[in-house]
Amino acid sequence: MYRSGTRRATVLTVIALAAAGLAACGSGSKEQAQSGPVSLTWWGWNAFNNVQAIKDFEAANPQIKVTYKQYAYNDYVTALRPGLSSDKGPDVFQVQPGDLTTNFGPLAVPVEDRAAKDLGKDWAGKFNPEGLSQLQLDKKQVALPAYMSAAGLIYYNKKILDQYGLGVPTDFEQWKKVCATLKTHNLKCLAHGAKDAWVNTDVYLSLINSIAPGRVYDAIQGKASWTDQEFVQAMSAWKDLFTSGIIPAGATAATEYPDAQTTFLSDQAAFIALGTWNTPATMTKTGQTDAQKTVTKKIDGLFLSAPFPAPVTGGEPTKPFGGPDNGFAVSAKSSKQDAAFKFLEFLTAGDGQKIQAAGGNIPAITSVKVATTDVINPTQVADIERQQHSLTDLIGARQIPYSDLTTALGDALSAVAAGTTSPEDALKKVESASKSVSR
Template identity: 35%
Template sequence: MSRSTRRRGRLLVAAAAAAVAALSITACSSGGSPAADDPADSGTLDWWGFSPNVTVANDLIAEFNKEYPDITVNYKFYPNNTEYPAALRAGLASNEGPDLFNLATNAAAPVDQFGSFAVDLAPAYEAALGADWKDKVSPLAIDSFTLENGSLAAASLGYVSAGLLYINQDLFDQYGLTPPTTLDEWKQVCATFTANGVECFTVGAGTAAFNMDPLHSIANSLHPGDWQKASEGEISWNDDWFIDTLQAWSDLRADGIMQDGALGLQQYPDANNEFLQEKAAMVQMGTWYNGNLLAGNMTAAMEGAGVANPEPFTMVPIAFPDFTNKGEPGALFSDVDSAIAVNKKSDSINAATTFAMWLATSETGQQDIANRLELLPDSGALPDFSAIDLVNPEVQQPVLEAFAPLTQAATDEARFRLIKPNLYEALGAASTAVLEGTSPADAAASVQAAADEDRNS
């Protein structure tokens, strides 16, 4: 069965209850005894996470409670990913930690570090979807959260794709501009915006981790496939392909695309706020940013960015411009944004599993996630545009529909999941070093040294 066929499969609303019925046979409470007295349809759960945001999480919980009114879920949101790992480490080590917690393929909550604290959810998936459950779940979700012992540590809520820019279509229309498809067009667009006192492309280059997305996008344009090959250890990071990428990244400032003060800004909140304040016409984000296409979300986001009496503007995603000037965009790249794990120490393992499986496998849960636009559901569910309120449906809906097959096909190339800790830090450091004057060749050499350290550790 092909991947596209697998992803189109529809899932059962009753999946969560069936999953828990099977899991309760083997699950243990914090005391280590079988969870026979641990109800699957009632209880109070604490969920810790960095995604989704509080509004979306509470909406999902409210939908869940329509089917499971006796399960209370309290969501503790960590907006700063640097705070979450420390809090989670302490919580999981104690007996007072969360019942449910987010895991990730990046530094926010690495599955390699925290997966051992999680209940194996493979039996729950099999109970929910049948013996062929792996054919009904994105391989990206399975591969990302399966531990060396074969345990599935978390249930993916959906994945995100990157390699996109988001533009303020209203500003483009105001100045009669067309979204750029090539580097030369990008330079021309930025020249027009700058001449009119509008920042073109806001970059929070001080957030080293976020710099990996434009670096990856540039590499996929100049040297397709080489980033993935280097991530897998097949080629070196200090070869010409990456030196070219770092040079092109550094040149964005000289070309008038990246602002001079980019190194003094963080992607969140600085670049995000500049874009939402309509001070900048473009920002690089991934599909998680699609939530701002919803009128209510855009209004709240603008208010959060300090805009008084906000009037939502028309935002749309576009492909990252082609640096070979042929107008052929590079491949997108994807990772599971966050997955939900059940704590082995929880006194409510079965109820926690009910919630995790409802989100990950039920038709209702996956459709609700799809309609939030922030995640691409593992089931392949698409947004029901009749049920959502876009800022400008006439413009935005066709764009989202056009990008849907591209993002659904973008699960082969990794965003962060193949990047080991030393390499992760080195890539971030290299991205800022070249903007500070370090030669791309020297920066590339430091990245390869980190990759060698990861391989030898």
């Protein structure tokens, strides 16, 4: 899901902590003899429906008690580093692809041996392959995915478009015409929180993956230059979103959550650029009930999704990009690893996947289909099913695994959106940061 764009701990610092932690625990499983119920601590920043997960797990495993500790994302990253290097941290903790896995994967217990024992030798075949590959570090599976998600989408309010006889745009030329009509009715076009680097990066990846499909992943690995023509073209398209009015004035001071999402859900804007994680709040009764708590106006739109429009007239919109939205790992410092693995497997390969599916999230276990019985409108069923199918043909990942490069791209996008630098100069700084990355 979404996250704040903040500088991460360096890999070297965390690896040093990992070395100390792993040296202390040795090569065997750390498991204290328990005379009574085992108490597990579970840390995260947005573990989906954690109350239900704990309730169902404890009902099936009465000798294990789980306590969930919720953090704001930035606070979580700060707390996790010392927590995982001591015996006062979590037994099970949340991660996501990219630099969070890179930084904290060394402090987790690889799951392969335990998964093969508990889930069978073919355990990996049960999961979406991208769900596993993006949570690996040095060819070791350091975490298992909670559910899958992809960006490269816009969500739109069909009620608004129908009211003014408008269609869903497939390229910028069409989109600008739609936006012009909406403006005459005092409506915003694309609600966007450009204060948040993560959503700016999602949009840029949508643009570059339309212009030059997959090329950005070469640049991330240092095999292509960020100053190449296609990257400049995508950055110019990013600028055009603001100068053309597709993204309204004031967006650079707004956050995606709650500002842009509230604007969208309260019928003030027709579009928002989010990924499949936005489906529960927009297409399910349960999710919309939760979303209503943050929106004053009654949510009564009809929400659907479509590919992010192509910046080039007549161009092909991006394919979805993403992978595991987040996942969970067992701490190498945990003294209760047997119980911790049992809980991990419940969340990622057991009934926890049914909880994800029931809530409108796309399960990481491919045999579990996302539920559509809770949709608000029958037309949303096909949309949700299309989303799940699209997760089998991703163009690439959503997260960048190098924190300095992530920060540099976020800074570049912010500067271009604010009009303080040109696309060319912004990308020169990104390329400079890319050259300094140790891959």
